Amino acid sequence: MDTPVPVRSSIEEIAEYKPGRLVEGAGAIKLSSNENPLGPSPEVVRVIIDSLEVDRLKLSIYPRKRDEVELRAAIAGYLGASTDTDTDTDIDIDPESIVIGAGIDGVLDTIVKIFISAVNGDEAVIPVPTFSLYETLVKIAGGTPRYITRRRDADFDIPLTKLIAACNEKTRLIFIASPNNPTGNCIAESDVRALAESVAGTTMVVIDEAYVEFAGADADADASSNVNVSSTSLVNLVNEYENLLVLRTFSKAFGLAGLRIGYAVIPEWLVSVYNKVAIPFSVNNLGLKAAAAALKDKVHLRRSISVVKSGRAFLTQNLRGLFTVYPSQANFLLLDVAPKRSYEVCDALEEYGIAVRDCSSFRGAGDSLVRISVGTREQNAKVVAALKGIG
Ligand SMILES: Cc1ncc(COP(=O)(O)O)c(C=O)c1O
Numbered sequence: 001m002d003t004p005v006p007v008r009s010s011i012e013e014i015a016e017y018k019p020g021r022l023v024e025g026a027g028a029i030k031l032s033s034n035e036n037p038l039g040p041s042p043e044v045v046r047v048i049i050d051s052l053e054v055d056r057l058k059l060s061i062y063p064r065k066r067d068e069v070e071l072r073a074a075i076a077g078y079l080g081a082s083t084d085t086d087t088d089t090d091i092d093i094d095p096e097s098i099v100i101g102a103g104i105d106g107v108l109d110t111i112v113k114i115f116i117s118a119v120n121g122d123e124a125v126i127p128v129p130t131f132s133l134y135e136t137l138v139k140i141a142g143g144t145p146r147y148i149t150r151r152r153d154a155d156f157d158i159p160l161t162k163l164i165a166a167c168n169e170k171t172r173l174i175f176i177a178s179p180n181n182p183t184g185n186c187i188a189e190s191d192v193r194a195l196a197e198s199v200a201g202t203t204m205v206v207i208d209e210a211y212v213e214f215a216g217a218d219a220d221a222d223a224s225s226n227v228n229v230s231s232t233s234l235v236n237l238v239n240e241y242e243n244l245l246v247l248r249t250f251s252k253a254f255g256l257a258g259l260r261i262g263y264a265v266i267p268e269w270l271v272s273v274y275n276k277v278a279i280p281f282s283v284n285n286l287g288l289k290a291a292a293a294a295l296k297d298k299v300h301l302r303r304s305i306s307v308v309k310s311g312r313a314f315l316t317q318n319l320r321g322l323f324t325v326y327p328s329q330a331n332f333l334l335l336d337v338a339p340k341r342s343y344e345v346c347d348a349l350e351e352y353g354i355a356v357r358d359c360s361s362f363r364g365a366g367d368s369l370v371r372i373s374v375g376t377r378e379q380n381a382k383v384v385a386a387l388k389g390i391g
Contacts, residue, residue, distance in 0.1 A: 008142075010118065010139055010140060010141075010142045011139075011140065013139055014136055014139050014140060015132075015136070015361075017132065017133070017136065018361050019032075019033065021346070021350070021355040021356075021357070021358075022355060023350055023353050023354065023355040025353060027353055028353045028354075028355070029353060029354045029355070029375060029379045029382060029383070030355050030373075031332075031354060031355060031356050031372050031373040031374075031375050031379065031383065032355040032356050032357045032371075032373065033257070033357075033373065034181070034211070034252060034330070034331050034332050034371075034373045035251075035252075035255070035257050035373065036252060036253065036254070036255030036257075036304050036331075037307060037308075037311075037373075037374070037375045037376045037379065038255060038300070038303060038304050038307060038376075039255050040254065040255040040256050040290070040294065040300075041254070041255070041293065041294050041297035041300035041301075042297075042300070043293050043294075043296065043297045043300070044254075044255075044256065044290045044293045044294050044297070046293075047289055047290065047293040048286060048289070048290055051286070051289055057285045057286060057289065058285070059285065061285075062281050063281050063283060063284060063285050063288060064285075067285065067288040067289065067292075068100060068283070068288060069095070070288075070292060071100060071288050071291055071292050072095040072096075072098045072100065072263075073095045074291075074292050074295045074296075075093075075095070075098050075100075075248075075263060075291075075295065076093040076094065076095040076098060077295075078295050079091075079093045079233070079235050079248075079265065080092060080093050091235075091236045091239070092239070093235065093238075093239075093265060094268070096268070096271065097238065097265055097266055097267070097268055097271060098263055098264070098265055098266075099263060099264050099266060099271065099274050099275070099278065100261065100262070100263045100283050100288075101262055101263065101264070101278065101282055101283065102260040102261070102262070102282045102283055102287075103249060103251060103257075103260040103261065103262040104208060104210055104247045104248070104249045104251070104262035104264075105133060105260075105262070106260065106262060106279075106282050106283075107247055107262050107263065107264045108133060108134070108137055108206075108208075108247070109137060110274060110277050110278045110279075111173070111204075111206065111245070111264070111274075112124075112137040112138060112140075112141050112143075112173070113141065113277050114270075114273055114274065114277050115172040115173050115204060116137075116138055116141040116142070116143035116172055116173065117141070117142070117143070118141065118142020118143065119142075120170070121143075121144065121170055122141075122143045122144070122170055122171075122172045123143060123144045123145070123146055123168070123170045123171045123172065124138045124143055124144075124145050124146070124171065124172060124173040124174070124175065125145075125146045125147075125148065125163065125166045125167055125171055125173070125174045125175075126138075126145050126146070126147055126148075126174075126175050127147075127148050127149070127150050127158045127163060127175075127176065127180075128147045128148070128149060128150065128362070128363045128364035128365075129150065129156075129182060129183065129359065129362040129363060129364045129365040129369075130150075130175065130177050130180055130181065130182075130183075130362070131175075131177050131180075131181045131208065131210075132361070132362065132363070134175040134206075135147075135363065138173070143172070146166050146171070147363065147364065148162050148163055148166050149364050150180075150183060150364070155183070155185050155326055155327055156180065156183035156184075156185050156326065157185065158176070158187060158191065160191050160194060160195065163195065164194075164195065164198050164199070167198075167199050167202075167203055169202055171199065171202060171203045172202070172203060172204065173203065173204050173206055174195065174199065174203060174204070174205050174206065175206050175208065176192070176205065176206065176207050176208065177207075177208040177209075177210065177211075178192075178207055178208070178209060178212070178234070179209075179211040179212065179214070179215055179328070179329040179330040180330075181210070181211070181330070181332075181371075182332070182334050182357065182359050182362055182365070182369065182371040183326060183334055184326055184327065184328030184329055184330045184332060184333065184334050185326070185327065185328070185329060186212075186215055186232060186329050187207075189234055189237070192205065192207065192234055192237060192244070193237070193241075196237070196241040196243055196244045197241075199243065200241070200242070200243050201243070203243060204243050204244070204245060205241070205243060205244045205245075206245055206247065207234055207237075207244065207245070207246045207247065208247045209233055209234070209235070209246055209247060209248050210247065210248070210249045210251065210252055210262075211252055211329070211330035211331060212232065212233050212248070213252065213253035213301070213304075213305055214252070214253065214305060214308050214309065214312075214329060214330050214331045215232045215233075215329040215330070216232060216309075216329070217309075232329075233246070233248075234246060235248070235265050238265045238266065238267060241267070242267045242269065243267070244267070245264050245265065245266040245267065245270070246264065246265045247262065247263075247264045248262065248263055248264070248265070249261070249262040249263070250262065250290075250291050250294060252331060253301060253304050253305060253331075254291070254294040254295075254301065254304075255294075255300075255304060256287075256290055256291065256294060259286065259287045259290050259291075260283070260287060261283055261287040261288075261290070261291045307374075307376065307377075308331040308374045310377075311374040311375065311376070311377065311380045312328060312331070312333065312374050314377070314380055314381075314384075315333050315372065315374060315380050315383065315384065316328075316333060318384040319333070319335060319384065319387060322387055322388065322391035323335040323336060323337050323387075323391065324336035324338075331373060331374050332357075332371050332372060332373045332374060333371070333372050333374070334359070334369060334370075334371050335369070335370045335371075335372065336368050336369055337368050337369075337370050338368035339368075340368065341360075341367050341368060342358045342359060342360050342367055342368050342369055342370045343358050343360065343367075345370050345387075345390060346358040346370060348386075348390045349383075349386055349387070349390070352382070352386040352389075354382065354383055354386055356370055356371065356372045356373075356383075357370065357371040357372070357373075358370060359371050
């Protein structure tokens with residue numbers, strides 16, 4: 001790379017992150033980044049406005065430890081009460097095992113810094129197609145990503161034997177998004193257990209549950225008050241395995257993507273290591289307060305999940321006749337538009353003022369996959385009408 005001052009050679013290989021497209025203008029619909037179509041809880045907005053008006057936030061002061069401790073306790077309560085287990089009893093998440101960062105992205109950055117070193121030739125195993133930041137961060141750190149391909153003929157299931165076979169004594173991290181972006185499917189708990197056990201002592205298993213609140217059966221559009229917040233989260237496994245951690249976020253079900261707040265539940269031994277490496281104060285005063293307020297508004301959370309589950313069912317039913325639609329546990333759907341190419345469909349939708357994600361930039365996705373975030377009922381109806389026009 002020809003730069004006025006030499007930069008690290010590992011950066012040469014890295015592709016710049018491509019965010020979801022933005023379409024502008026009146027009536028434009030953005031379904032390209034898996035955001036919450038309802039936005040944040042009105043309670044969160046009120047808390048932010050109130051705090052600013054009376055200067056309760058004290059913007060001239062660095063974020064206070066007390067606010068972070070309070071948020072960690074609230075997250076532990078939320079996770080404990082909202083996680084299904086075989087015994088159907090609440091699970092015990094220790095607030096001390098929770099670390100908070102600037103989105104899952106920020107937490108991932110710290111995790112990769114902890115485990116991947118160029119000097120040792122460290123490796124990470126990544127089933128693809130998936131979220132591109134895993135590979136980018138590993139490359140920046142000078143590590144080597146190893147890819148295994150998800151089984152397209154089996155709704156992008158991960159071939160467990162191949163995954164385990166791809167690991168060796170240099171493998172430090174395995175990244176598994178569940179539900180996965182862009183394929184929408186989850187990994188089975190039994191597979192995660194088998195994996196964690198087979199790589200114990202050498203490798204951390206990273207489970208990214210950015211979309212897990214949306215996992216589970218589709219809901220009736222009018223059942224918002226009855227939607228169960230409990231999810232198929234694997235967060236309870238952190239209590240059992242020393243080499244497993246789970247990432248979660250406020251960006252999706254809580255509608256706070258713009259504030260950048262994510263967290264991880266990590267084994268006890270890793271907490272002090274994490275705190276040495278993480279950038280201090282990477283989550284700001286506003287984010288800490290907003291996240292705590294968001295956790296309190298269960299009605300908004302239920303409504304957000306309900307809108308996604310009913311919209312997901314509507315889109316699936318209406319698009320199945322036009323394209324291959326993969327089953328999704330997330331707030332988006334993946335379509336195979338072959339024999340059309342993904343860019344053709346995305347460009348055509350843009351003419352209707354609708355932005356969706358062309359997945360050809362995802363490693364291993366090929367050139368006919370399109371990801372559509374679930375929107376409001378009205379937005380979903382417009383997408384279906386437009387795709388019928390195109391399809
Ligand atoms: C699988 C996955 N993990 C993490 C993120 C980023 O989450 P955050 O906004 O918390 O950084 C995304 C965003 O799209 C994602 O798809």
